[in-house]
Structure formats: C-alpha cells, structure tokens
Amino acid sequence: MITPAPGRAVVVDSGVVDTASDLPLEARLSTIYDVVDRLLVSHAPSVLVLEDVYTAYRFPRAALLMAHARGVVCLAARRHDVTVLTLSPAEVKRAVSANGAASKDQVQRSVGRLLGLERLPTPSHVADALALALTGLSRLGGRLA
Numbered sequence: 001m002i003t004p005a006p007g008r009a010v011v012v013d014s015g016v017v018d019t020a021s022d023l024p025l026e027a028r029l030s031t032i033y034d035v036v037d038r039l040l041v042s043h044a045p046s047v048l049v050l051e052d053v054y055t056a057y058r059f060p061r062a063a064l065l066m067a068h069a070r071g072v073v074c075l076a077a078r079r080h081d082v083t084v085l086t087l088s089p090a091e092v093k094r095a096v097s098a099n100g101a102a103s104k105d106q107v108q109r110s111v112g113r114l115l116g117l118e119r120l121p122t123p124s125h126v127a128d129a130l131a132l133a134l135t136g137l138s139r140l141g142g143r144l145a
Contacts, residue, residue, distance in 0.1 A: 001043055002133045004142050008116055009134060012043060014126050025068065033072040040080040048077045049136030051128070052088045085136050092128075095135040107131050 002009040017035045019028035040048075050073060053066050077084050090100035097110040108120045108127040114134055121127040 001039070001045065002115070002130065002137060004137060008114065009137055009142065011115055011117070011130065013039065014121065014130060016123065016125050025065075029068055029072045032069055033076055036073050036076040037079070040076055040082060044080075045082055047083045047085055047136060047140060048073070049085045049087060049132045050074070051092065051132055052086050054089050085139065087132060087135055087139070092131050092135045095138060096131045104128075 001011070001013040003012050004010075017032050019031045023031075050070060053063055053070060074084055093102040093107060094100040096102075096114060097106045099106065102110070104124040104127070108122070108124060111117075111127045111130045111134065112120045115121075115130065121130055
C-alpha cells in the first residue's frame with residue numbers, strides 16, 4: 001500500500017497473504033478475505049488496484065484459483081465502497097520499467113528506485129503489488145518520481 005507524498009509515493013504497508021496449501025479452498029479464501037478486510041478497515045484506501053488474471057494455457061487451474069482469490073478481494077473492496085482498478089501485467093511492467101516484458105528482477109529494481117527504498121522489495125510478489133499501486137496512482141493523476 002502506498003500514499004502520495006511530495007516528490008514520490010511512500011510505502012504505508014506491504015506483505016504477502018500466506019495460506020496453507022493443505023487447507024480447503026474455502027478456508028484459504030476466507031483467510032484472504034479476512035486479511036484484506038482488516039487492511040481496508042485499518043488504512044481506508046479509496047482505490048484498490050488488482051492485476052488482471054493472466055492465464056497460461058498450460059496452467060488453467062492456476063488461473064481459476066487466482067480468479068477465486070480476486071473475487072474475495074473484490075468483495076471486500078465492494079463491502080467497504082473501495083473502487084477497484086484492474087491493470088494488465090504488461091501495462092504495469094511498462095509503467096514502472098518502460099518494458100512490458102520486464103523480468104521480476106527489473107520490476108523489483110524499478111520499484112525500489114521509484115519509491116526510494118534502501119532495499120529491494122521482496123519477495124517478488126511484494127514488488128509486483130507495489131508496482132500495481134504505483135501504476136494505479138499514476139493512472140489516477142499521481143506522478144511517478
């Protein structure tokens with residue numbers, strides 16, 4: 001989560017929601033919903049930025065599981081009247097690194113530079129989420145540093 005500040009955006013919160021792979025899907029989705037709900041209550045954002053579901057034809061199950069997770073995130077956002085902005089992975093990569101096919105490492109380095117971080121955001125999922133937030137801020141009238 002980021003917030004605009006003079007000269008650049010500032011990281012307010014970041015992390016990964018972990019769920020145990022041996023739990024039933026509904027339990028994992030409940031955990032995701034609960035964490036997102038708590039974050040929306042504690043930070044009260046006006047916009048939540050999500051990545052479009054990307055599906056590799058070789059891994060359709062992964063896309064279906066991601067769609068379930070996105071669904072509970074969208075539900076939590078709706079329950080708190082938070083606008084959801086959806087962006088494609090290539091659009092986000094292009095916005096933060098000027099390369100729509102940027103590697104995970106390139107995205108991490110670009111996000112670290114744009115946010116003035118002392119260390120690269122890790123794991124790469126955190127860098128991806130921060131890249132989404134930066135791109136969303138830019139699309140909504142903010143500027144990348």
